[in-house]
Amino acid sequence: MKLHPDFVAGARAAGPILLGVVPFALVSGVAAISVGLTPAEAIGMSFLVFAGASQLAVFQLIGAGSPWIIMVLTAWIINVRFTMYSATLAPHFQKLPLRLKSLFAYMLSDQAFAVTLARFIEPEPVSHAWFYAGTAGTIWVVWQVSAITGALLGTLVPASWGFDFAFPLSFMALLFGALRDRPAVLAALTGGLTAVLARGLPYNTGLVLATLVGIAAGYLAEMLGPQAVTA
Amino acid sequence: MSALAIWALFLAIGLGTVLLRLSFIYLFGKIEMPARLRRALRFVPASVLAALVFPALTHTAGHINLSLHNFRLLAGLGGALIAWRTRNVLLTIAVGMALLWLLQVMWGG
Numbered sequence: 457m458k459l460h461p462d463f464v465a466g467a468r469a470a471g472p473i474l475l476g477v478v479p480f481a482l483v484s485g486v487a488a489i490s491v492g493l494t495p496a497e498a499i500g501m502s503f504l505v506f507a508g509a510s511q512l513a514v515f516q517l518i519g520a521g522s523p524w525i526i527m528v529l530t531a532w533i534i535n536v537r538f539t540m541y542s543a544t545l546a547p548h549f550q551k552l553p554l555r556l557k558s559l560f561a562y563m564l565s566d567q568a569f570a571v572t573l574a575r576f577i578e579p580e581p582v583s584h585a586w587f588y589a590g591t592a593g594t595i596w597v598v599w600q601v602s603a604i605t606g607a608l609l610g611t612l613v614p615a616s617w618g619f620d621f622a623f624p625l626s627f628m629a630l631l632f633g634a635l636r637d638r639p640a641v642l643a644a645l646t647g648g649l650t651a652v653l654a655r656g657l658p659y660n661t662g663l664v665l666a667t668l669v670g671i672a673a674g675y676l677a678e679m680l681g682p683q684a685v686t687a
Numbered sequence: 688m689s690a691l692a693i694w695a696l697f698l699a700i701g702l703g704t705v706l707l708r709l710s711f712i713y714l715f716g717k718i719e720m721p722a723r724l725r726r727a728l729r730f731v732p733a734s735v736l737a738a739l740v741f742p743a744l745t746h747t748a749g750h751i752n753l754s755l756h757n758f759r760l761l762a763g764l765g766g767a768l769i770a771w772r773t774r775n776v777l778l779t780i781a782v783g784m785a786l787l788w789l790l791q792v793m794w795g796g
Contacts, residue, residue: 479777497693504701513739514700524696531700537731538708539720546715561709618787621759624743625783627736628770634732643730648737655742663738670734675727
């Protein structure tokens with residue numbers, strides 16, 4: 457069997473970013489166990505959801521004993537960003553059958569989006585479907601293998617180590633990557649401070665509220681601020 | 688939480704997430720994402736990540752604690768410095784956890 461060259465090129469292009477995928481997936485696996493999930497549940501979630509930041513946020517909420525509906529809403533809000541990726545990639549997948557569109561949508565990750573978009577905007581032609589399948593498929597496989605490893609290793613990590621502190625730490629590295637300009641910094645500061653002040657709200661609704669306030673602050677800053685300001 | 692509630696949770700989150708991912712790939716040519724919504728969505732990652740991080744550092748046992756006895760705040764600030772300079776998830780976790788354990792060992796947790 458010979459693989460399509462653009463599939464191989466896509467898989468190769470995913471290489472460097474796997475350095476970030478592996479530890480994040482490992483942590484998600486270990487973290488799932490640390491809040492009391494079984495390895496089967498941890499692995500099941502990894503396959504069903506396949507979105508690390510929302511998974512870690514849900515673990516934090518499970519640990520805090522949040523209601524079911526708040527966990528669902530929080531995860532959805534964190535994953536709303538995928539609609540932006542979806543809109544950006546849509547023209548490249550326009551001619552594919554719905555089956556493939558659905559499969560590609562399921563495999564869509566922050567990393568797959570970043571890598572494929574960087575390639576698609578280059579002038580040299582490439583099969584969008586094959587390249588994306590190579591990149592997103594590789595990231596998906598590596599994520600799942602790492603998450604399963606983490607879930608199995610997680611049973612060996614005692615709770616007294618305070619491993620739950622790994623959630624905010626892992627979010628920090630992602631957070632600084634998201635602070636691309638001043639409105640984004642303002643959104644983060646406003647959202648973060650609102651979350652601190654709203655921490656006492658019932659059912660952990662503070663997170664949802666803080667996110668909405670942060671988005672509003674960033675949006676307003678961009679609308680009202682000088683056009684050329686970028687940090 | 689019961690095992691059933693947990694699996695229902697993952698199913699609900701997973702189904703919603705795949706619909707968010709499929710949204711405009713499916714709707715392309717039928718509906719365009721409004722420009723205002725696109726501009727607002729750009730701020731989701733910064734807002735939600737900060738909203739997750741800040742209280743995890745400022746609160747211990749459900750109460751705000753901005754003193755030097757809040758080891759998670761101190762270790763978190765150290766981790767933030769690493770995150771800022773490197774954007775490296777693994778390194779940030781390693782340094783932050785090491786700082787937390789060090790503070791707990793030296794000054795009691």
